[in-house]
Structures are given as C-alpha cells and as structure tokens.
Amino acid sequence: MLLPIITYPNKLLKTLSADVAMFDEQLHTFLDNMYETMINNNGIGLAAIQVAMPIRALILCIPDEEGNQDRSNLLEIINPHIVNTRGKATYQEGCLSVPGFYEDIERYESLTLHYHNRHGVQCTLEADNLLSIAIQHEMDHLNGKLFIDHLSYSRRKKFEKELKKVIKEKK
C-alpha cells in the first residue's frame, strides 16, 4: 500500500520519534508499505516520520553501479545508534520531504552502526560513502531534523525564499 509522504514545512517532520518496542506483523506490514512508497517515489531512503509514523525506523536501498535498486539490497534499520565515526565527506543531498531541493551537506565519511532488524535481532553495520551519508540523513529524521537544518543562515534564507516562490507558482 502506498503511503502519503509529508513535506516541509509540515511540523510533524520536527517530531522526536520513539523507539520501536514490538517487532510484530504490524511493523512488518508498515515496513513493506514504506518500501513500496519509497520506490514509487524514486527514493533511496525513507524514515517512518516522513509517512507520519513517529517511530525510530528507516529504510535504505542504495542503487548498484548501474543505478538499479534491488530489494535484496534493502536495509531496514530500527532503533539505530552510531557507535563510531571516521572522516568527513560532503555530498549533495535530496529528500522526498523537501522535493526539488538539493544541497551540499558535510557528514561523517564512514561509521559503525548498531540497530535492530524487523525481527528485533541486534545487528552491526560498517557503512561508508553514500550509505554512511544516507544513514545520517535518515537518522536526523528520527530526531526531527532535516538536511536543510544543516545549512548556514544565508543558505537557509535563500532556500526559504526559493520555496516561497515555488509555492506561489503552484497556486
């Protein structure tokens, strides 16, 4: 089932999401719906709050070298904690909740992540490059933060001005 994606400036995106306690059938159906929604919207990452569910769950499906997304590469990450970080990298980020805007954001180049999978099993992941960047982007959503919240004062002002123009043009 496709879920509606909420977009900036919807205040729900500022929510601090809560830990997942039940790794049950309801969670599995919700994760399946998130995947369908993300792929349908050409996304590579989606956090639960982007579909108005305030739980600490995110999914990622990084395309391969040919640009193809395969469900076998899907990561379902629940209650994540970054336990180690290395280096810095800048990447042009986009977000399904901020459609049409892309900005260079600096993040950790690589990281070690502890999380639970859909069955509640504790997992460890070593991530670098785009996977590391996307994990940090999606984990920000769990804490009510968007990539545009990383912008400098002047870049943020420019973004808000451009957004107003886009909204006005749509009316």
Ligand code: Y12
């Ligand atoms: C860097 C950091 C984090 C990520 C993962 C989360 N972002 C996305 O998955 C963004 C997807 C996206 C898709 C769009 O749709 C199309 O390209 C057809 C899009 O375009 C518009 O909204 C017009 C914008 C974002 C990725 C990279």
Ligand code: CO
């Ligand atoms: Co996002």
